[in-house]
Structures are given as C-alpha cells and as structure tokens.
Amino acid sequence: MSRFTLPRDLYFGRDSLSQLKTLSGKRAFVVVGGGSMRRFGFLDRATAYLNEAGMEVQLFENVEPDPSVETVMRGARAMRAFEPDWIVSIGGGSAIDAAKAMWVFYEHPRVTFQSLLEPFSFPALRAKARFVAIPSTSGTATEVTAFSVITNYQTGVKYPLADFQITPDIAIVDPALVETMPQELIAHTGMDALTHAIEAYVSTQHSPFTDPLALHAIKMIAAHLPKSYLGDLSAREQVHYAQCLAGMAFSNALLGIVHSMAHKTGAAFETGHIPHGCANAMYLPYVIEYNQRESTARERYAAIALTLNQQGESEEHLVTKLLEVIRALNKKFGIPATLWEAGVREAEFNEKIAGIAERAVGDACTGTNPRKIDIKTMERLFRCIYYGKRVDF
Ligand code: FE
Numbered sequence: 001m002s003r004f005t006l007p008r009d010l011y012f013g014r015d016s017l018s019q020l021k022t023l024s025g026k027r028a029f030v031v032v033g034g035g036s037m038r039r040f041g042f043l044d045r046a047t048a049y050l051n052e053a054g055m056e057v058q059l060f061e062n063v064e065p066d067p068s069v070e071t072v073m074r075g076a077r078a079m080r081a082f083e084p085d086w087i088v089s090i091g092g093g094s095a096i097d098a099a100k101a102m103w104v105f106y107e108h109p110r111v112t113f114q115s116l117l118e119p120f121s122f123p124a125l126r127a128k129a130r131f132v133a134i135p136s137t138s139g140t141a142t143e144v145t146a147f148s149v150i151t152n153y154q155t156g157v158k159y160p161l162a163d164f165q166i167t168p169d170i171a172i173v174d175p176a177l178v179e180t181m182p183q184e185l186i187a188h189t190g191m192d193a194l195t196h197a198i199e200a201y202v203s204t205q206h207s208p209f210t211d212p213l214a215l216h217a218i219k220m221i222a223a224h225l226p227k228s229y230l231g232d233l234s235a236r237e238q239v240h241y242a243q244c245l246a247g248m249a250f251s252n253a254l255l256g257i258v259h260s261m262a263h264k265t266g267a268a269f270e271t272g273h274i275p276h277g278c279a280n281a282m283y284l285p286y287v288i289e290y291n292q293r294e295s296t297a298r299e300r301y302a303a304i305a306l307t308l309n310q311q312g313e314s315e316e317h318l319v320t321k322l323l324e325v326i327r328a329l330n331k332k333f334g335i336p337a338t339l340w341e342a343g344v345r346e347a348e349f350n351e352k353i354a355g356i357a358e359r360a361v362g363d364a365c366t367g368t369n370p371r372k373i374d375i376k377t378m379e380r381l382f383r384c385i386y387y388g389k390r391v392d393f
Pocket of ligand 1: 140192196259276
C-alpha cells in the first residue's frame with residue numbers, strides 16, 4: 001500500500017495572497033523569516049487580509065535560516081498562549097519548516113523532539129489549528145511537502161522531520177512574492193527544484209501519481225529557469241509553479257543520494273557553506289553517471305531526456321544528452337563543476353571525506369536511490385566530484 005498526500009487547497013496566481021481574507025477562524029498566528037516580507041509589504045498585506053477575515057493576528061518574526069529547536073519551542077509556547085486556529089507561515093523554507101514543527105508541539109505539548117525523528121510516526125494534528133504555507137522562494141516546495149528540517153545547534157546536526165500530518169492544509173503560491181529574489185538564489189533554488197523532480201522520477205518510490213508531476217516540472221524548469229535568471233518575470237512565475245509540482249512529486253516519491261550528499265556537505269568544509277541548491281546542481285550529473293548503470297534508472301533518465309526534446313539512438317546516448325543539458329544549465333548559472341572549483345582545499349577534503357561518505361550513506365534520502373551504494377563507493381563518488389572525473393564504476 002502506498003499513500004499520496006497533498007494540501008487540500010492550492011491557490012496560485014498573482015494576488016492569490018488575498019485568499020487569506022476568505023479563511024474562517026478567530027485567531028491567526030503568522031510565522032515569518034527575516035525582514036524581506038515586511039520590507040516589501042507582504043506581511044502587512046497578509047495581516048490586513050486576516051483582519052478582514054475577522055481574525056485577531058499575532059506575529060512571530062525573525063525565524064533564522066536553518067531554524068533551531070529553541071526557536072521551534074519558543075514559537076510553540078507563544079502558540080499555546082495565543083491559541084490560534086490558523087497557523088500562517090510566510091517565507092523561504094526556514095520559516096515554513098519552523099512553523100510546521102511549532103504546530104506539532106502546540107497541539108501536543110508532551111511530545112519530545114526525539115520522538116519526532118522517527119519518520120511517519122507523528123500524532124494527529126488539526127484538533128487545534130490548520131496550516132497555511134506561503135513560499136517566498138522558489139525551490140524547497142515546503143508549502144506542499146511532508147517535510148521540515150530543524151537544526152540542533154548543540155550537536156550541529158540537521159534533523160529532517162517527515163510526516164504527512166505536517167503537509168499544509170492550504171498552499172498559496174503567489175508569484176509576486178518571488179519577484180524580488182536575488183539572482184544567485186534564483187539559480188540555486190531553481191536547480192534544487194530540478195534535482196527534486198529528477199530524483200523523484202527515478203526514486204524507488206516513484207508511482208503513476210508522482211511521475212507526471214516530476215516530468216512536467218522538469219520540462220517547465222528547463223524551459224523557464226534560464227529566462228527567470230535573466231529577469232523575465234513571467235518565466236519566474238512558471239518556475240514558481242514548477243518547483244511546487246516538483247514538491248508534490250518528491251513529497252510522495254522521496255529523493256535520492258544527490259540530496260544525501262548535499263545534506264552532509266552543506267556545512268562540512270571550512271572554506272564556507274555550500275548552499276543546498278548549489279551542492280545539488282554540482283553533484284547531480286555525477287550521480288546520474290553512477291545511477292545509470294542500474295537499468296531501470298537508465299531507462300528513466302532516457303525518458304527525461306526525451307521529455308526535454310533530446311534525441312539519441314540508445315538509452316546510453318540519451319543519458320549523455322541529459323548530462324549535457326544539466327551541465328549547460330550549471331555553467332550558465334555559474335555553479336562550480338567540482339568541489340575543487342568550489343574552493344574546498346584538497347587536504348581538508350582528504351581528511352574529512354571518509355566521515356562525510358559514511359554520514360551520506362546513512363542519510364534518510366539514500367534508501368530510495370535507484371542504485372545501492374556503500375560507504376567506500378560513496379567516497380569514490382565524492383572523489384570524482386572533487387577532481388571532475390567521470391564516474392565509471
Ligand atoms: Fe532540496
């Protein structure tokens with residue numbers, strides 16, 4: 001038996017933010033990240049719409065990037081004092097992820113963070129509140145997914161929480177909110193979304209329900225992301241919808257080792273943080289080279305190439321074409337092709353890579369990768385990425 005779960009309602013298009021005025025309830029608790037939503041007036045508009053709906057509004061601002069367990073607990077306490085019947089989260093992945101976790105501790109004060117680390121084991125939500133998610137970046141698709149990533153700064157570990165209980169009730173996908181995204185963020189988050197769709201399409205959990213969403217997302221991102229990057233706002237709108245389709249696919253089909261590897265290298269090197277989408281974009285071609293030795297995966301990568309109007313006389317040839325398309329996009333967006341190019345020093349790489357490889361194999365996303373991998377092979381794969389070598393094993 002499999003399950004396919006999405007939000008009950010999805011509003012999209014310019015001014016879909018105004019749907020907030022149609023909610024019925026008494027109190028709305030609004031969770032936001034840094035200042036950009038306030039600066040560009042979206043927070044005031046959201047508050048005004050909720051007031052128009054007859055609701056009292058309480059704001060919880062300044063959720064940090066990579067939200068902490070402490071922020072989650074502080075938000076949950078504020079919710080218990082205010083007793084909202086709607087939780088409205090606006091922002092990039094972080095604010096929405098934090099609000100999802102706050103929601104669990106609001107409804108179930110006695111639940112421990114530790115107990116939530118077991119995937120798909122959450123207690124039932126919605127006895128107290130329902131949840132609206134409004135993304136202001138175009139990639140994580142947390143507005144439609146069953147996931148939330150919370151960081152424990154004491155141990156320095158990022159914990160992915162997963163359960164369909166935290167899939168939002170309503171997603172509002174308003175392209176006006178992503179018009180002001182900086183160029184680098186457009187590239188990184190867009191390539192994150194492309195990786196979501198590709199990994200979902202080849203995942204061992206893919207299904208007839210996730211395949212069309214993943215394929216169409218891939219087609220739309222490839223067509224529109226380069227134009228969005230150059231400032232075309234109608235292309236940016238299409239990417240905003242495409243990343244959401246990709247989210248619907250991967251929330252139900254899950255991901256693969258590109259994400260396992262990006263999760264464990266984001267903060268690993270002293271030369272600096274490798275943004276999530278940038279790491280995914282860099283690793284994706286190497287992982288395709290590795291996975292394509294598994295015949296079902298090869299067939300599926302070839303199908304992706306056909307969707308992108310590539311031609312080839314064999315599956316192998318089509319996979320090569322797909323690799324070319326991805327590498328060309330990366331080049332256009334200034335994404336490094338190797339970890340060496342990304343500035344990671346060789347000595348530090350050599351010193352840390354065995355541990356990183358072990359943690360990547362243990363990541364939650366490894367289980368649904370189409371080809372199995374052990375720690376030694378993972379290390380070899382990372383070495384190919386460091387030096388820009390072909391993956392021929
Ligand atoms: Fe991602």
